[in-house]
Amino acid sequence: METILVLAHTEADGSLAQPAREAIAAAQTLGPFHVGLIGNHTQQAANQIAGCGAEKFFAVTGAEFAQPRYATDAAAAEAIARTAAATIILVPHTSRWGRVAAGVAARLGGRADTHVTGIAAGPTITRWYYRQRMEAQMTRTQRPWLIALDPGCVAPLQGAAGTATILPVNVTATSRTQVCGVKAPATSQQTIRPDAKLLFVAGAGWTKKQPDGQTHVAEAAEIILGFLNASQASLGSSKSLVDLSGEGQAVLPFMSHLNQIGQTGSTPRHRKGLATCCHGEEPHTVGWRFIVERRAINLDPNCGWARGKADVLYVADAFAVMRKVNELLAAKP
Amino acid sequence: MSTAFQIVVCASIVPDPLQTLEPVTTPAGPSLKNELMLPAVLDPWASHALFEAAHLAQQHPGSKVWLVSLAPKAKLQQVMMTIAQKAAFELIALDGPASGFTEAADVAAALADTIQAIPGLDRSRLLLFGGWESASRGAGATMQILGEKLGITEQFQGVDQITIAADGSFEVLERIEGGKHQLSRCAAPPAVLGWATGNLPEPPNNPQIGMTNMRTIMPALQKAKPAKLTAEGVTFASVALPQQQRQTRIVKDMSPDDIARELVAWIQQ
Numbered sequence: 323m324e325t326i327l328v329l330a331h332t333e334a335d336g337s338l339a340q341p342a343r344e345a346i347a348a349a350q351t352l353g354p355f356h357v358g359l360i361g362n363h364t365q366q367a368a369n370q371i372a373g374c375g376a377e378k379f380f381a382v383t384g385a386e387f388a389q390p391r392y393a394t395d396a397a398a399a400e401a402i403a404r405t406a407a408a409t410i411i412l413v414p415h416t417s418r419w420g421r422v423a424a425g426v427a428a429r430l431g432g433r434a435d436t437h438v439t440g441i442a443a444g445p446t447i448t449r450w451y452y453r454q455r456m457e458a459q460m461t462r463t464q465r466p467w468l469i470a471l472d473p474g475c476v477a478p479l480q481g482a483a484g485t486a487t488i489l490p491v492n493v494t495a496t497s498r499t500q501v502c503g504v505k506a507p508a509t510s511q512q513t514i515r516p517d518a519k520l521l522f523v524a525g526a527g528w529t530k531k532q533p534d535g536q537t538h539v540a541e542a543a544e545i546i547l548g549f550l551n552a553s554q555a556s557l558g559s560s561k562s563l564v565d566l567s568g569e570g571q572a573v574l575p576f577m578s579h580l581n582q583i584g585q586t587g588s589t590p591r592h593r594k595g596l597a598t599c600c601h602g603e604e605p606h607t608v609g610w611r612f613i614v615e616r617r618a619i620n621l622d623p624n625c626g627w628a629r630g631k632a633d634v635l636y637v638a639d640a641f642a643v644m645r646k647v648n649e650l651l652a653a654k655p
Numbered sequence: 656m657s658t659a660f661q662i663v664v665c666a667s668i669v670p671d672p673l674q675t676l677e678p679v680t681t682p683a684g685p686s687l688k689n690e691l692m693l694p695a696v697l698d699p700w701a702s703h704a705l706f707e708a709a710h711l712a713q714q715h716p717g718s719k720v721w722l723v724s725l726a727p728k729a730k731l732q733q734v735m736m737t738i739a740q741k742a743a744f745e746l747i748a749l750d751g752p753a754s755g756f757t758e759a760a761d762v763a764a765a766l767a768d769t770i771q772a773i774p775g776l777d778r779s780r781l782l783l784f785g786g787w788e789s790a791s792r793g794a795g796a797t798m799q800i801l802g803e804k805l806g807i808t809e810q811f812q813g814v815d816q817i818t819i820a821a822d823g824s825f826e827v828l829e830r831i832e833g834g835k836h837q838l839s840r841c842a843a844p845p846a847v848l849g850w851a852t853g854n855l856p857e858p859p860n861n862p863q864i865g866m867t868n869m870r871t872i873m874p875a876l877q878k879a880k881p882a883k884l885t886a887e888g889v890t891f892a893s894v895a896l897p898q899q900q901r902q903t904r905i906v907k908d909m910s911p912d913d914i915a916r917e918l919v920a921w922i923q924q
Contacts, residue, residue, distance in 0.1 A: 424796030514834025
């Protein structure tokens, strides 16, 4: 009989974010489970999920555990896992858990599997190898087994509020690291929106010569930003486009490697995806592996990025189409 | 305070990203079809770690860079012909599989034994660099486990920048959700930094650096110890390429205005 533990951090406001509630929902399908909470304040989060079916709520609470940093997060997770005598540990694969998951498993003498996209009884997990190019189903005998579940793979726990009794776990942890804050682009320049319904993918074609023989990078930037602001879409980019800055070519000023999707970028999850001016075959198209509905605008009807990968391919000039799209979006109430 | 660092970069090799990959089943577990025939490159994010390490060492006189690599040594030799021209380092090679289906814990154990055996390594000046995830396993696990095995509890993942202060402390920018970075300040080494893309372009080839490196690379490859990696405890029920092929509707004769109208309707559904 496995002892299943879900570990989660509380947010700055004391609540549990969606990825944590997804991990709890995944645990519900596996059998009886405990929850371990880590944060500055944990009671509010425990109450938020009081009715989730957890047998026990453990918590490491304190100001030093509010900061997302390795030393304190790993110590807290280790302490809860040992207290609960957990054999299966589920965590959401957020940046915070991604920093410590494998280290915690090593401390516990177990193993970790990260970027898990599916979990079933056994447990058997599904994850991708070679940058989302092949999918594996696997299980393992080592315990404890820490499983980091990618956000967006499971419907989150809803409406389980109540009053939970917390079992405090005492931890002493020190660190030479202080978290000083978060650096984010100005709101008007923020182009990455993980919760957006639509991913807009811009390819290198936006910076290439147009029918008049000239490049129109400034206009491309205006059109793309205009669309992002009007639609609240998230912006992804092909590697070739973000690499242009390193090659001294004219680039879109708001584009960075953080926007890059695909082989050496991210593989975000959005319901819809619109790719424009993207070219390339299979290795480049993994960036929208997890996009459900896909459309593309491209001048090449045989483009490998779209054919067989997109639901609809519009063979057209993206400048002309997106200019009109912006007009229509601006005209809508 | 001295800000000379001892930087150990862990990097393996992966198939060139442009290659077609196909999984096969072997008695030892999953593998890639014709894996040893596929052209290889240094793992992309680990490459960035190496370039950042070389840049950091240049900025801080007295620093040294080691490249510790676990890979089939014949393939590693091929990759070194290119990489050796881009950054100054001393190679320490381990001969073993570079497959994504090996266990991160086993790889970390082999790397830890090797790093601990580096003569004169000063832990108080040690920065352990690597990619935050490989392009093969893509787990982000090896560097964390390695840090644990070496007793290093200051760890950073998804690093895009390190800035060294005069007192030897350093600031780190780590990628977090939503296109943001977390800014942390660490009082002193040792620390583990799993690099994302960083800020440096790939350095141009420098034949002089290449010639200097090659004097130590060939002996290092000859001395490469075999690393035994197992997949004990793991059972792969299946490893497969995604088969989903969409029936793409190709729209050739629609005006931009009509396409725009259709797209807006779709976006707003």
